[in-house]
Ligand SMILES: [Zn+2]
């Protein structure tokens with residue numbers, strides 16, 4: 352029978368505790384993210400791969416995630432905040448290290464309380480965001496605006512929008528071009544179409560960008576001759592854009608969504624509200640007509656879904672990156688060339704796995720403690736028998 356001495360028990364408990372903690376809080380991200388790889392675009396469709404299996408130089412490696420919801424000072428419990436932010440930081444830093452994306456897009460709802468936080472709390476949230484999502488100069492981080500960052504349409508104002516844009520040093524509606532690929536960023540919170548000053552300004556910008564993109568296409572088709580209506584327009588690479596926004600385009604519900612991270616079956620048939628859960632029908636149609644995007648990537652629903660609009664415009668709903676919103680957060684890996692793209696989804700460790708490892712380590716510790724008690728009990732019984740035996744002989 353093994354000897355369960357107190358020193359031995361303490362050593363094993365410490366090893367179990369430290370081992371479980373190190374595995375669950377640090378190591379677990381490596382094997383999970385190592386399973387993910389950049390998708391390959393077939394050479395026939397304008398892609399190709401290099402010697403190391405990564406997409407070739409003409410392809411942009413873009414990582415897309417959404418709805419990080421960094422908890423604020425009002426609604427966030429300190430432990431929840433600490434845990435979720437640590438998880439997201441480790442997942443993000445491990446993904447950067449293993450996958451080396453050229454650009455990372457975060458599709459809005461970066462902060463949970465940007466819609467009402469005071470300047471002091473906002474500054475604190477922004478500082479934590481920059482620490483968690485730090486990156487090397489080789490990677491560009493592009494952030495979109497969501498309803499939790501500046502408020503729903505009725506809560507949004509110039510102060511909150513400009514505060515957000517100032518942090519990320521860019522307009523919330525613009526085109527980011529990389530290696531001949533146009534990524535169109537849309538401030539979808541301002542697409543109510545009710546003529547509010549911010550809505551007017553965003554629509555004006557979208558109309559200008561749509562004209563610029565159409566003129567770029569015409570310019571390339573006509574071999575460089577610009578028509579009068581395109582005079583003064585800014586030229587972009589002549590390809591349809593990849594459209595990125597926080598709100599999904601209009602869809603009735605998530606009833607047609609499938610996959611590991613689709614909305615739970617009991618929620619899939621709930622009807623979406625226009626301008627709240629999804630964009631209005633009118634705003635969605637206008638965006639499709641203006642830009643004819645080859646792909647739409649959106650967030651907001653916190654669940655995954657694939658939709659085909661008008662039988663030709665695919666949209667991917669990117670689930671939340673935070674374990675607070677999902678048991679199985681994920682992000683998208685996109686290899687994009689000027690003519691084509693390929694997508695894959697990378698799942699992060701499940702929260703239930705982490706809890707399972709901690710519970711197993713706890714159960715082992717409990718068993719050891721019981722074994723120790725039994726051994727002690729046996730020892731005591733043995734001692735008392737010996738003592739009693741000695742008594743009898745006295
Ligand atoms: Zn959200």
Ligand SMILES: [Zn+2]
Pocket residue numbers: 460497498499597651652
């Ligand atoms: Zn949202």
